[in-house]
Amino acid sequence: MNGTPWLRPLGRSGLSVAPITFGGNVFGWTADDKTSFALLDAFVDGGFNLIDTADVYSRWVPGHIGGESEAIIGKWLKASGKRDRVLIATKVGKPMGDEGSGRTGLSRRWIREAVHDSLMRLQTDRIDLYQSHDDDARTPFEETFGAFAELIAEGKVRAIGASNHTAPRLAEALAASARLKLPRYESLQPQYNLMERAGYEAELEPLVRREGLGVINFFGLARGFLTGKYRSEADLSKSPRGGGVKGYLNARGFAVLKALDEIAAAHAQEGATPARVALAWQIARPSITSPIASATSVAQWEELAGAARLVLAASEIASLDRVSAD
Numbered sequence: 001m002n003g004t005p006w007l008r009p010l011g012r013s014g015l016s017v018a019p020i021t022f023g024g025n026v027f028g029w030t031a032d033d034k035t036s037f038a039l040l041d042a043f044v045d046g047g048f049n050l051i052d053t054a055d056v057y058s059r060w061v062p063g064h065i066g067g068e069s070e071a072i073i074g075k076w077l078k079a080s081g082k083r084d085r086v087l088i089a090t091k092v093g094k095p096m097g098d099e100g101s102g103r104t105g106l107s108r109r110w111i112r113e114a115v116h117d118s119l120m121r122l123q124t125d126r127i128d129l130y131q132s133h134d135d136d137a138r139t140p141f142e143e144t145f146g147a148f149a150e151l152i153a154e155g156k157v158r159a160i161g162a163s164n165h166t167a168p169r170l171a172e173a174l175a176a177s178a179r180l181k182l183p184r185y186e187s188l189q190p191q192y193n194l195m196e197r198a199g200y201e202a203e204l205e206p207l208v209r210r211e212g213l214g215v216i217n218f219f220g221l222a223r224g225f226l227t228g229k230y231r232s233e234a235d236l237s238k239s240p241r242g243g244g245v246k247g248y249l250n251a252r253g254f255a256v257l258k259a260l261d262e263i264a265a266a267h268a269q270e271g272a273t274p275a276r277v278a279l280a281w282q283i284a285r286p287s288i289t290s291p292i293a294s295a296t297s298v299a300q301w302e303e304l305a306g307a308a309r310l311v312l313a314a315s316e317i318a319s320l321d322r323v324s325a326d
Contacts, residue, residue, distance in 0.1 A: 006047055006308075008289050011214030013159035013186035015087055015128060017050040019283045019308040021216050022301075023294035024053035028068030029061055030296045036072045037079070042298045044085050046305050052189075052216065052292055054091035054133055055118050066096050067121050074123035083124060089216070090118050091163060093133035106136035108147040115151055131161040131189060135169050141176035149182050161187035163218075167203035174211055185213065192217035192288070194226060194256050194278055194324040195248050205287050217282065220291035221304075222248060226278035228257055255323040263316045272310055279307035281320050 007016035022043050027036040040051070057069035070090060077083045092114040097103030102110060118127060130151065136144065151157040162170055162185040170188065177184035188208050192200040196219065208215055221227055225245040229238055233249065236242035260274035267277070282291040295301035312320075 007049070009214070010050075010129070010159075010216070010289055011186045011208075012212050013129065013161075013214060015050075015159055015214075017087060017214075017216070017290045018048040019290055020048060020279065020305065021050040021052050021089075021290045021292045022048065023218065023292040024051055024069045024073060025057045026069075026294045026296055027053070027057070027072040028064070029058040033072055033075065035296065037076050038298050039295060039301055040073070040076050040082075041080065042301055043305075044080075044082055046302075048305065048308075049085065050087045050089060050129075050216070050290060052089040052218075054094065054131075055096055055114055055121075056091070056094040056133065059096070067117065070118055070121035074121050078123045087128040088122060088124065088126075089129035089131060089161070090122070090127055091131040091133035092118070093136060106132055106139045106144040106147075108143050111144070111147040111151070115156060119156065126156055126158060128158045129161050129187060130157040130159075131163050131187070132165075132185070133163050135162075135165050137169070141173060142180055142182075145173075145177055145180060145182035145184075152183055159183075159186045161185050161189060161214075161216075163189035165190075167207050170204070171207055187214040187216060187289070189216050189218055189292075191219050192282065192291075193220050193222045194260075194281065194320060195222040195253065197324060198326040209287050214289040215287055216290050216292055217288060218292045220279055220282055220293050221275055222278075225253065226256070226260065226275060228260065228274040231257065252324070256320070259319050259323045263312065263319070266316070267310060270310060271306055273303055273306075275304055276307040276310050277312070277316075277320075279304060280310040280312050281317060283307060284312055284317055 010017050053069045056066045058064050059066035093106055095104040148160045174184055190200045190204055223244040225248045230245045260277050263277045264272040264274050282288050293304045
């Protein structure tokens with residue numbers, strides 16, 4: 001995979017990734033096995049390579065216990081024979097059991113148990129990027145990074161990353177890794193999109209640029225709002241995620257949608273859509289390596305994939321910056 005102009009280095013991890021990452025939270029939730037397989041085939045055959053999931057996906061669905069997404073990816077890896085064409089990113093740290101079960105956090109015991117379970121579900125011998133899904137202030141950094149070091153030495157994990165970390169705690173983690181001479185987080189997975197900018201840009205972005213971390217941001221389409229399909233409260237019933245975008249139905253949100261519509265129209269000959277423009281804006285940002293996007297049909301994925309080749313003019317980026325400013 002390395003050496004391909006299409007790919008970007010994920011910080012200093014040694015991994016190279018395509019400009020868009022597929023968000024695997026839909027697998028086993030809003031995409032069944034057959035649809036998930038078709039999505040994964042279309043994703044990889046289109047030249048993309050990083051698939052992001054987590055052990056906890058999709059525990060929030062009634063009757064699910066977690067691991068459903070990883071299990072579908074594992075079945076696809078076995079059936080397709082495409083393991084060497086993809087990078088698998090998964091996560092540990094969110095609760096995988098009832099309170100008091102100990103199946104949560106970043107202790108050495110749980111990390112080792114969780115990685116074994118993830119590898120079994122994924123039907124692979126390695127996880128390319130293993131991420132701390134949440135910060136765990138109760139567990140010393142020495143224990144957490146010591147466990148990750150063991151997994152890297154054993155060949156079960158290639159690189160580690162962080163998700164949902166504040167800038168102060170991420171800085172502490174990086175300093176601890178350096179002090180202890182243990183593997184460090186090489187990537188960050190924060191929430192970031194045109195509607196959610198301040199939390200990342202104010203403190204996290206300067207830190208990741210200074211430390212040379214890769215960034216694979218989640219909710220790149222603001223739970224679907226930036227596709228343009230939610231333009232009134234009547235539209236919220238269009239998707240299980242509709243309720244999550246209600247707060248964007250305001251003057252700022254409508255201004256962002258108007259700008260996306262106008263820029264998409266200017267690139268109509270390239271097949272641009274608001275969703276493509278929203279992702280292209282992120283791809284163009286120097287600190288962003290590969291925004292995460294999900295789809296529940298191949299047609300939907302192909303629409304999003306076009307963002308990787310959509311080049312926005314500086315004036316268009318400036319326009320989106322202006323209307324989306326918090």
